[in-house]
Amino acid sequence: MAGQSSAAEARTGDNLFLKAVAALSTLAGWLSAAMIVIAVGITCQMIFIRFVLNGSTVWQTEAVVYLMVGATLMGLPYVQRLRGHVNVDLIPLMMSRRLRRVMAIFTLCVSIAIIGVMLFYGYEYWHFAWERGWRSDTVWGPKLWIPYLAIPLGFGLLMLQLIADLVAVLLRIDTPFGLGEDA
Amino acid sequence: TELRLSHQWSNQDIRHQVAQIVADEVAAADVDLEIKIFGSQSLFKAREQYKPLSRGQLDMTVFPLSYAGGQQPAFNLTLMPGLVKNHDHAARLNESAFMEAIEAKMAEDDVMVLVHGYLAGGFAGKDKCITKPEDVQGLQTRAAGRAFEQMLAGAGASIASMGSGEIYNAMQTGVLNAANTSSSSFVSFRIYEQVACYTPAGDYALWFMYQPLLMNKSTFEGLTAEQQEALLAAAEKAEAFYLEEAKKEDAASREVFEKAGVEIAEMTQADFDAWRALAQETSYAAFVADTPGGQELLDKALAVE
Amino acid sequence: MDPLTLGALVAFATIIVLFSGVSVAIGLLIVSAGFLIVFDGMRSLELMPEIFFGKLDNFALLSIPMFIIMGASIASTRAGADLYEALERWLTRVPGGLVISNLGACALFSAMSGSSPATCAAIGKMGIPEMRKRGYPDEVAAGSIAAGGTLGILIPPSVTMIVYGIATETSIGRLFLAGVFPGLLLVGLFMLWSLYSTWRSGNTAVLTATVYTWKQKFEILPRVLPFIVIIIGVLYAMYGGVATPSETAAVGALLCLLIAMIIYKLWSPVKLWEVLRDSTKESVMILFIIAAAGVFSYMLSSLFITQAIAEWIGTLEVNRWVLMGAINLFLLVAGFFLPPVAVILMTAPVLLPIITTAGFDPIWFAVILTINMEIGLISPPVGLNLYVINGIAPDIKLKTILVGSLPYVACMVLAILILCVFPGIATWLPDAVMGPGF
Numbered sequence A: 001m002a003g004q005s006s007a008a009e010a011r012t013g014d015n016l017f018l019k020a021v022a023a024l025s026t027l028a029g030w031l032s033a034a035m036i037v038i039a040v041g042i043t044c045q046m047i048f049i050r051f052v053l054n055g056s057t058v059w060q061t062e063a064v065v066y067l068m069v070g071a072t073l074m075g076l077p078y079v080q081r082l083r084g085h086v087n088v089d090l091i092p093l094m095m096s097r098r099l100r101r102v103m104a105i106f107t108l109c110v111s112i113a114i115i116g117v118m119l120f121y122g123y124e125y126w127h128f129a130w131e132r133g134w135r136s137d138t139v140w141g142p143k144l145w146i147p148y149l150a151i152p153l154g155f156g157l158l159m160l161q162l163i164a165d166l167v168a169v170l171l172r173i174d175t176p177f178g179l180g181e182d183a
Numbered sequence B: 001t002e003l004r005l006s007h008q009w010s011n012q013d014i015r016h017q018v019a020q021i022v023a024d025e026v027a028a029a030d031v032d033l034e035i036k037i038f039g040s041q042s043l044f045k046a047r048e049q050y051k052p053l054s055r056g057q058l059d060m061t062v063f064p065l066s067y068a069g070g071q072q073p074a075f076n077l078t079l080m081p082g083l084v085k086n087h088d089h090a091a092r093l094n095e096s097a098f099m100e101a102i103e104a105k106m107a108e109d110d111v112m113v114l115v116h117g118y119l120a121g122g123f124a125g126k127d128k129c130i131t132k133p134e135d136v137q138g139l140q141t142r143a144a145g146r147a148f149e150q151m152l153a154g155a156g157a158s159i160a161s162m163g164s165g166e167i168y169n170a171m172q173t174g175v176l177n178a179a180n181t182s183s184s185s186f187v188s189f190r191i192y193e194q195v196a197c198y199t200p201a202g203d204y205a206l207w208f209m210y211q212p213l214l215m216n217k218s219t220f221e222g223l224t225a226e227q228q229e230a231l232l233a234a235a236e237k238a239e240a241f242y243l244e245e246a247k248k249e250d251a252a253s254r255e256v257f258e259k260a261g262v263e264i265a266e267m268t269q270a271d272f273d274a275w276r277a278l279a280q281e282t283s284y285a286a287f288v289a290d291t292p293g294g295q296e297l298l299d300k301a302l303a304v305e
Numbered sequence C: 001m002d003p004l005t006l007g008a009l010v011a012f013a014t015i016i017v018l019f020s021g022v023s024v025a026i027g028l029l030i031v032s033a034g035f036l037i038v039f040d041g042m043r044s045l046e047l048m049p050e051i052f053f054g055k056l057d058n059f060a061l062l063s064i065p066m067f068i069i070m071g072a073s074i075a076s077t078r079a080g081a082d083l084y085e086a087l088e089r090w091l092t093r094v095p096g097g098l099v100i101s102n103l104g105a106c107a108l109f110s111a112m113s114g115s116s117p118a119t120c121a122a123i124g125k126m127g128i129p130e131m132r133k134r135g136y137p138d139e140v141a142a143g144s145i146a147a148g149g150t151l152g153i154l155i156p157p158s159v160t161m162i163v164y165g166i167a168t169e170t171s172i173g174r175l176f177l178a179g180v181f182p183g184l185l186l187v188g189l190f191m192l193w194s195l196y197s198t199w200r201s202g203n204t205a206v207l208t209a210t211v212y213t214w215k216q217k218f219e220i221l222p223r224v225l226p227f228i229v230i231i232i233g234v235l236y237a238m239y240g241g242v243a244t245p246s247e248t249a250a251v252g253a254l255l256c257l258l259i260a261m262i263i264y265k266l267w268s269p270v271k272l273w274e275v276l277r278d279s280t281k282e283s284v285m286i287l288f289i290i291a292a293a294g295v296f297s298y299m300l301s302s303l304f305i306t307q308a309i310a311e312w313i314g315t316l317e318v319n320r321w322v323l324m325g326a327i328n329l330f331l332l333v334a335g336f337f338l339p340p341v342a343v344i345l346m347t348a349p350v351l352l353p354i355i356t357t358a359g360f361d362p363i364w365f366a367v368i369l370t371i372n373m374e375i376g377l378i379s380p381p382v383g384l385n386l387y388v389i390n391g392i393a394p395d396i397k398l399k400t401i402l403v404g405s406l407p408y409v410a411c412m413v414l415a416i417l418i419l420c421v422f423p424g425i426a427t428w429l430p431d432a433v434m435g436p437g438f
């Protein structure tokens, strides 16, 4: 059947490249989790300042939003490694084992291509903000290239993890779509 | 040729009608030009229209220019407390050296103005009226725009930043005691159900926001002479309509609040002067400090009688 | 090509791509990019990262990971077991008390978690083995927890309600309240069915449960106290003027983490990391879909498909209830295959104008939509809850879980019908608490 392959994470075998990418993805995942925790802290601090001290809260909402965007983008490669991105493998399930492998290689290639597009234009967008010194239009007014940096970083690492997944399928270290051979 | 116009409002809003007039007039001119309107943020989010416009990915937008203040600090002057006195004064500003300077900044981003227009707004208090700076002392306040946040903070208010869509809920649960936004937002978000007192824009109003219809300059220059002419003629017609309707909007909001049983407060000349003095120390000073050539721009704006 | 034909083409392509095994979010990006390149030129393709970022640039989204952390931290302790045990000791005289207790615990746990799989796992881990030990049929044990778990997205807080609120600009506080009574209605229907099917299985032994002394009944009460504290704390923060619903989520997350650490001694960094890792995993998965669905809806809008469909439906002269029936059927089918968040985000921009022009209340509709999504959670092929149960109790066949869940699907359909006849069940509470409004 289908769903969130709760089973396991990407297999790396003894392959050095796969291990390195897995380590990078995990690092990004830690960063993502840390950003979520910091966002919890800042939000509680904001409520305290406003409700208890009746003070001004100028930067908190914006900081929390950027942390959440950052957590999402930086979390992408890690969740890909944990096979946490929900998918529907109805068509691969109807295929023979050999065809399924071809299908897995094909879908991975297309996925890498689209994330490559996001990476390319995401970098361009980040660079634009950096070059022109864009700030947000609030009193706090942080430089926008800082939160935008998560776009090329997150998509870059996700692309790397997808490439690693492709390599693992090609080298038969991992099974297509993480499906058991007898499924 | 097909042009895409994006804005954030519903199709009853006057800013949509301004766009619609331009679209209709251009279509009637029969110069092979069609304007497709994407309202209600169906294409881009409210604050994210200027970037695609400036990069030619979007052709036109009706846009509160101060939203782009992070990209061109000079634009912050188009939402500055007490800078505009009333709608006729706003119309004179549109024709001034000040606006020329602002348009020069837009040209740097490959953006031009088709239709000028200002809209006004006021204050609403959950428990009491807000007319002068002392009234906001210690209140949790939501302000529309950076310069207003600076001024209100200077008056001793606590600033809570949130979108205009969150005002209703925040007022209801008591997270917020006062809010400042446009006349039309006060009505469309039904804030009259939650407040005791409303200070609409009247003879004196602090809150004026420049919300022109903008176009990508290169796209405009790429049109044929007839098409450009048709667009400019349509824009002229729309601008006259915009000014008339902007005046009616404030009165209409006052009526809605009155009908809902909300007390209506008036700002006096003395109140206005007090706010403006405060703004000079806070928002104006911050603007000049943050903006290269800011003082010169401010003087140009203040020079308009 | 006219927008309606184009719309059909998009629908077809989306189905093929999403069934091909790529992750849902990447699939949405692929379809969007394909149609943008062909029908809108490269300039729209350039915009994709910008729109992606823009969709995430929303404070209300903060509440999604927060409400997930709430559920995950409590689920990692033995709190879920305490909860149903307490209920069982007090409901001991009720025939079939154990299954009733489990469903009640699911409902209570739902009030602390924004997601369904977490609810399912928290109660099922102890509840399913216990029910089977006492002789409840496997179908009832697995089915009741699978179904009870779906309440996680109907009883507030709810991740799908937050997503609906953002997509349609309706008040999240109001949406939360609208889910309360329909949630209770569903719990009631689930309980009735569970009792009936246990009784029908002929195993009368299970109907007379263990007898507990008053001492046993009272000594467990302190152990449910943390739940009461959390629920009251969150409700007070949300409706008592402390914070907006999105901010409240952070308070809830902090409260739950603290209670898990202090009361349930969740001190080990490894255990804490597990909670955080699982929450991050689920949140990032959902937020990725949200952002990608944003790009998808930009594509639909940019090609004028959304507008054309809404116009087309408007010109159809059909009875509004026929329309509602068709919408339900569509949501049901979409829910079979796609996760709730994806369905809501892909359909809300098209459906909402139709709903409001036909004179239906968008708050009421959110409840109908959510129940449809709950059905999807316990039906193949993408029934997340079925796989959670399968993970908890690997020796129960997936087919048995499925068969056990089917009657609960019928209960949900019945609940939708009841809500159509009595819309007040959903709309009364938000109107009473927050005043009649939007």
Ligand code: NA
Residues within 6 Å of the ligand: C109, C110, C111, C112, C113, C114, C115, C151, C152, C153, C154, C155, C156, C157, C158
């Ligand atoms: Na819930």
Ligand code: NA
Residues within 6 Å of the ligand: C335, C336, C337, C338, C375, C376, C377, C378, C379, C380, C381, C382, C383, C384
């Ligand atoms: Na399903």
